[in-house]
Amino acid sequence: MIGQSLSLAGLQKRYGEALAVRELSLDIAAGEFVSLLGPSGSGKTTALTMIAGFEAPSAGRIAIGGRDVTFLAPNHRNIGMVFQKYALFPHLTIRQNIAFPLRMRGRMQKTAIARRVEEMLELVQLSGYAERYPNQLSGGQQQRVAVARALAFEPPVLLMDEPLGALDKKLREAMQFEIKRLQERLGATVVYVTHDQDEALTMSDRVAIMSDGRLMQFGAPTELYRQPKTAFVADFIGRMNFIDGDCLDSTAEQTVVRLSERTVLTLRSTANERTRKYDAGTALRVAIRPERMRLMKRGDGGTDSLAGVVDAAMFIGSTYIYLVRLADRPQASLQVQVPADGVMQFQRNDPVDIVVDGAAAHVFPVTERCAA
Numbered sequence: 001m002i003g004q005s006l007s008l009a010g011l012q013k014r015y016g017e018a019l020a021v022r023e024l025s026l027d028i029a030a031g032e033f034v035s036l037l038g039p040s041g042s043g044k045t046t047a048l049t050m051i052a053g054f055e056a057p058s059a060g061r062i063a064i065g066g067r068d069v070t071f072l073a074p075n076h077r078n079i080g081m082v083f084q085k086y087a088l089f090p091h092l093t094i095r096q097n098i099a100f101p102l103r104m105r106g107r108m109q110k111t112a113i114a115r116r117v118e119e120m121l122e123l124v125q126l127s128g129y130a131e132r133y134p135n136q137l138s139g140g141q142q143q144r145v146a147v148a149r150a151l152a153f154e155p156p157v158l159l160m161d162e163p164l165g166a167l168d169k170k171l172r173e174a175m176q177f178e179i180k181r182l183q184e185r186l187g188a189t190v191v192y193v194t195h196d197q198d199e200a201l202t203m204s205d206r207v208a209i210m211s212d213g214r215l216m217q218f219g220a221p222t223e224l225y226r227q228p229k230t231a232f233v234a235d236f237i238g239r240m241n242f243i244d245g246d247c248l249d250s251t252a253e254q255t256v257v258r259l260s261e262r263t264v265l266t267l268r269s270t271a272n273e274r275t276r277k278y279d280a281g282t283a284l285r286v287a288i289r290p291e292r293m294r295l296m297k298r299g300d301g302g303t304d305s306l307a308g309v310v311d312a313a314m315f316i317g318s319t320y321i322y323l324v325r326l327a328d329r330p331q332a333s334l335q336v337q338v339p340a341d342g343v344m345q346f347q348r349n350d351p352v353d354i355v356v357d358g359a360a361a362h363v364f365p366v367t368e369r370c371a372a
């Protein structure tokens, strides 16, 4: 295993008045794959360039394998890097490209370098391409060479900034798998910048969600999806419905939210997520995943359900998606997702009740910002 731990403590980057990164603290374990995910301008690349050593932090510390590297020059940090533009040397063959960082380091014999290059070519399944030049390779192949070159000197930490951004969807997905396979095989610690949430969720052990230079949440993909700590993360990860109401009663066990005269929802705490306590009357926003609701014929849903009318019914392969306009809030419509294992039960204009799984809904103050 070549990976080393990476620790960011109170990392900050100021450009004039603006803070590109504010107080970023992350502890990444050796061999862990971590993505920095966030909208454009959220500070992902700035964080990465500080880890690489191209930008000095305005405050905070960076440690690799327990050693403080905050003010160490980039070439002394022993970090591998892959960026969106492949940045292979066009005048060097694939073999020479991969050998380049090994030659620069001057620590390996010629024969050892040749052997390592062969191994890397095999690892990225490009053994037959050693004598070609970059422009004789496809985009995906070039990106694999860039990965091989970055991994050739066995860096304990590998930084990748949107490495697949320039590739089409199919190639991108194949490369995601490839990078993950290589990373697991070598045990390298990876910090991966992307604004593509599917990419972050499928590849990462943990994902750091950033917005406006702030860390919003750091956790495993399932945790971010099931237990978002803020309205921003709830909105940003996956599909989410939001309905506003006000607090009737709130304890550590449950929060009761009145959505309308007729409808009151009881949101229960689970073992993993305690509801926050709110004062009665507080304006609250309830967040519910489309797949955590069920549709029933109007009148069958009980008092805790939301009455509505089907606005649209769609079949998207594995699921039906219903858009349901709420009876007492016609401007709001909710998306309900149902496995498509039977016939489509409801049609446009059908009156329905939406039954919400009260243990799977989340509640936030309306004052909290969403992702949109």
Ligand SMILES: Nc1ncnc2c1ncn2[C@@H]1O[C@H](COP(=O)(O)OP(=O)(O)OP(=O)(O)O)[C@@H](O)[C@H]1O
Pocket: 015, 019, 020, 038, 039, 040, 041, 042, 043, 044, 045, 046, 047, 195
């Ligand atoms: N050299 C610089 N001088 C001034 N401001 C900068 C500089 N580099 C970045 N910024 C600002 O810092 C903020 C964060 O930028 P950064 O590139 O880190 O975001 P990002 O999350 O990587 O975005 P993207 O997904 O668009 O690449 C932005 O508001 C950006 O304009």
